[in-house]
Amino acid sequence: QVQLVQSGAEVKKPGASVKVSCKASGYTFTGYYMHWVRQAPGQGLEWMGWINPNSGGTSYAQKFQGRVTMTRDTSITTAYMELTRLRSDDTAEYYCARVEGGYASLDYWGQGTLVTVSS
Amino acid sequence: SYELTQPLSVSVALGQTARITCGGNNIGSKNVHWYQQKPGQAPVVVIYRDTNRPSGIPERFSGSNSGNTATLTISRAQAGDEADYYCQVWDSSAVVFGGGAKLTVL
Numbered sequence: 001q002v003q004l005v006q007s008g009a010e011v012k013k014p015g016a017s018v019k020v021s022c023k024a025s026g027y028t029f030t031g032y033y034m035h036w037v038r039q040a041p042g043q044g045l046e047w048m049g050w051i052n053p054n055s056g057g058t059s060y061a062q063k064f065q066g067r068v069t070m071t072r073d074t075s076i077t078t079a080y081m082e083l084t085r086l087r088s089d090d091t092a093e094y095y096c097a098r099v100e101g102g103y104a105s106l107d108y109w110g111q112g113t114l115v116t117v118s119s
Numbered sequence: 120s121y122e123l124t125q126p127l128s129v130s131v132a133l134g135q136t137a138r139i140t141c142g143g144n145n146i147g148s149k150n151v152h153w154y155q156q157k158p159g160q161a162p163v164v165v166i167y168r169d170t171n172r173p174s175g176i177p178e179r180f181s182g183s184n185s186g187n188t189a190t191l192t193i194s195r196a197q198a199g200d201e202a203d204y205y206c207q208v209w210d211s212s213a214v215v216f217g218g219g220a221k222l223t224v225l
């Protein structure tokens with residue numbers, strides 16, 4: 001069965017960086033784009049961008065341009081999202097989710113990784 | 120950038136029909152996906168491409184999309200349907216979510 005398993009919760013200081021991983025299993029990793037979505041406490045879903053695991057190509061939401069980097073390691077079917085220059089308002093649950101492509105839905109989601117930014 | 124507008128909250132009596140709207144400029148020309156999110160859980164897709172139900176989603180969930188409004192309809196609402204519901208579209212190569220609507224079953 002399809003599974004996306006994310007790394008554990010993180011606590012970071014303002015100005016630091018965080019790298020969240022998303023281990024995929026149960027399907028062909030390179031056949032589906034991987035997206036990252038975050039959700040601040042009590043708030044809605046915010047799309048951050050995607051990576052094409054086949055080519056490594058990426059597309060980021062304008063809000064995160066320059067601060068986010070999405071990568072992947074196909075040998076271990078894992079996608080990564082790194083966010084730099086963290087601020088308190090980056091405190092959120094971060095999710096990975098796969099998309100088949102062609103304006104499809106985000107059909108499987110990871111369990112989420114809570115990133116807390118606090119001094 | 121493209122914007123989606125949802126009501127903050129929707130209430131429905133147990134066993135009745137709930138309708139959650141998602142407004143956007145000419146949204147009828149786009150594919151709309153709907154997600155259900157319960158507290159402490161990741162979102163789950165309940166309707167994809169306007170009207171399609173993934174396997175495991177009850178037939179009580181249905182969707183429509185025309186003009187400037189897409190609608191998620193939940194028939195015979197149950198207590199277990201209480202959740203936040205988000206609509207989503209693609210705008211160019213970017214994903215856009217609505218602000219989310221909280222469904223309360225009375």
